[in-house]
Amino acid sequence: MTARIIMKLDVIGREPAGDGTIRLIFKHPWRDTLPEWTPGAHVDVRLPDGKIRQYSLIGDPRRKDVYVVAVKQETDGRGGSRWIHDALTPGTQAHVTAPRNNFPLTAHNGRTVLIAGGIGVTPLLSMARALAERHADFVLHYCSRTEHAPLLDELRAICGEKLHLHTSGGSRFDAAAVLGQQDPSSAQVYCCGPDRLTASVRAATEGWNPDAVHFEIFQPTLDENFKAEPFDVTIASSGQTIRIPADRSALDVLRENGFILPSSCELGVCGSCECGYRDGIVIHRDSVLKLSARQDRMMLCVSRARVSVTVDL
Numbered sequence: 001m002t003a004r005i006i007m008k009l010d011v012i013g014r015e016p017a018g019d020g021t022i023r024l025i026f027k028h029p030w031r032d033t034l035p036e037w038t039p040g041a042h043v044d045v046r047l048p049d050g051k052i053r054q055y056s057l058i059g060d061p062r063r064k065d066v067y068v069v070a071v072k073q074e075t076d077g078r079g080g081s082r083w084i085h086d087a088l089t090p091g092t093q094a095h096v097t098a099p100r101n102n103f104p105l106t107a108h109n110g111r112t113v114l115i116a117g118g119i120g121v122t123p124l125l126s127m128a129r130a131l132a133e134r135h136a137d138f139v140l141h142y143c144s145r146t147e148h149a150p151l152l153d154e155l156r157a158i159c160g161e162k163l164h165l166h167t168s169g170g171s172r173f174d175a176a177a178v179l180g181q182q183d184p185s186s187a188q189v190y191c192c193g194p195d196r197l198t199a200s201v202r203a204a205t206e207g208w209n210p211d212a213v214h215f216e217i218f219q220p221t222l223d224e225n226f227k228a229e230p231f232d233v234t235i236a237s238s239g240q241t242i243r244i245p246a247d248r249s250a251l252d253v254l255r256e257n258g259f260i261l262p263s264s265c266e267l268g269v270c271g272s273c274e275c276g277y278r279d280g281i282v283i284h285r286d287s288v289l290k291l292s293a294r295q296d297r298m299m300l301c302v303s304r305a306r307v308s309v310t311v312d313l
């Protein structure tokens with residue numbers, strides 16, 4: 001586990017990016033370079049109440065001095081985007097973490113299919129730029145309610161004819177039709193957008209190798225009917241066993257017992273609290289770990305165990 005650096009960055013630019021979205025540019029007050037990142041990476045922006053919101057980096061990773069994000073004002077959201085729209089203007093500062101990439105592009109020789117819904121296009125923008133620069137075989141399907149979708153001008157400039165815009169009043173996105181034309185043995189699919197879109201992509205790729213289909217989730221998808229039970233955590237290095245009550249997270253109780261553990265979202269979406277485990281049946285409740293990683297990794301903020309688990313601490 002590694003803690004993420006948190007930096008106080010200056011807002012040095014802000015401009016409209018379509019459909020109630022702003023593009024924000026952050027720079028360190030005195031350093032010329034910021035921690036590096038790769039397409040698909042996000043940063044966490046801390047709100048005044050201590051909560052965080054994750055935003056994908058949409059700039060050019062070769063430009064080391066700034067981070068660029070796009071923030072859509074969500075009228076029915078949890079208030080974070082409203083604060084950012086109201087408060088972050090040039091000359092102000094925000095606490096921003098070093099980037100983390102839970103949604104990296106996999107190197108491969110086949111076609112890459114990017115599928116975005118609304119502001120979910122942000123992680124795919126930097127991927128599209130990287131794929132276009134290396135003249136890779138890719139296509140971007142972008143679903144939007146209107147023709148004025150966020151970041152559309154930039155996407156058109158990057159993708160050209162590889163961009164397919166699907167709007168409510170125009171050509172609708174049909175996941176089964178689009179993905180039915182791909183070769184599952186060579187294509188890689190990356191999807192970010194609302195639940196309905198990701199569900200349709202999951203359904204259309206059922207039977208594909210799970211490592212060929214990638215999702216970026218920014219909202220927790222926790223089952224509200226889940227009934228938590230207490231369980232025991234054994235510390236691999238010492239053999240100490242710690243009881244986790246039904247109403248507490250392993251992350252909280254381990255911290256209370258002196259373990260210094262990183263976290264950020266505490267909702268199972270950012271990947272900060274990932275920990276190795278062995279000897280136990282884990283109930284995975286996060287939205288970030290890949291299936292193949294769930295055999296021996298867990299998110300301490302939301303995941304639990306049946307009866308007991310031994311963690312690599």
Ligand code: FES
Pocket residue numbers: 262263264265266267268269270271272273274286288299300301302
């Ligand atoms: S703190 Fe974000 S996944 Fe656990």
